[in-house]
Amino acid sequence: MRGKTAEDMRLLELIEPVAEAAGYEIVRLRLMGGDKQRRLQIMAERAIDGDMMVEDCAKLSRAISEVMDAADPIAGEYMLEVSSPGVDRPLTRLKDFATFEGYEARLELDRMAEGRKRFRGVLAGVDGDNVAIDLEGEEHTALIPFSWIIEAKLVLTDELMKRGAEVRAARMAAEEQQQTSE
Structure with a gap:
């Protein structure tokens, strides 16, 4: 990917x-x-x-x-x-799905699964070589083989924007502290 x-x-x-x-x-x-x-x-x-x-x-x-x-x-x-990959970044490595656990994402597969190729839901981490995702309206967490995913991207939500703002604020505070100590 x-x-x-x-x-x-x-x-x-x-x-x-x-x-x-x-x-x-x-x-x-x-x-x-x-x-x-x-x-x-x-x-x-x-x-x-x-x-x-x-x-x-x-x-x-x-x-x-x-x-x-x-x-x-x-x-x-x-x-x-x-x-930069941006806030609503593509997810291209298995570790990305673990890093952004709890955030909404869109996935596209190279094959049909459950009658479709596109999925949207909240990332629930990884399990071996599978991406775990909580799909809307589904009771159980779906496991999708990472090798089946051809495109994946975070969905721009308020939660994701908040995370981005928090990361920027922490970076600015660290830079300010570094300048003060020099």
Whole structure:
């Protein structure tokens, strides 16, 4: 899910070690567009705290650009875009489903399950290689194999917005405390 196509996966193999060495984790990579106007979109976060500031995007972009210029894995011109996954982020790794337990998400599967491919509910963590989700109107928690999920994203809710505000407030307080102690 972090990459959609075979080309995405090759680029991920090239770029991921660079991101990890710089202290970041790639959440999702997509090479989009046709032959003339392509865009390499990389969503990443700091490995240490899951945050991603503008300065982090610039730092990671520079590191990736060096490797991309040397390896030249994309034919023609492209634009590199490095960003934060955002508040209503994609869920691309099994650990994301555990991290965001208790928040609402939308899942799309690569096959039919219970007569449908799309599900919406509250994440209930993980169980082995399965994503646990409490579906609206269902009595029991559903377990969906992670390998069946082709797209997953948090739903923008008041609870998720509150979490985002709390994370920003904590980060600002930590930065202010650091500046005071210097």
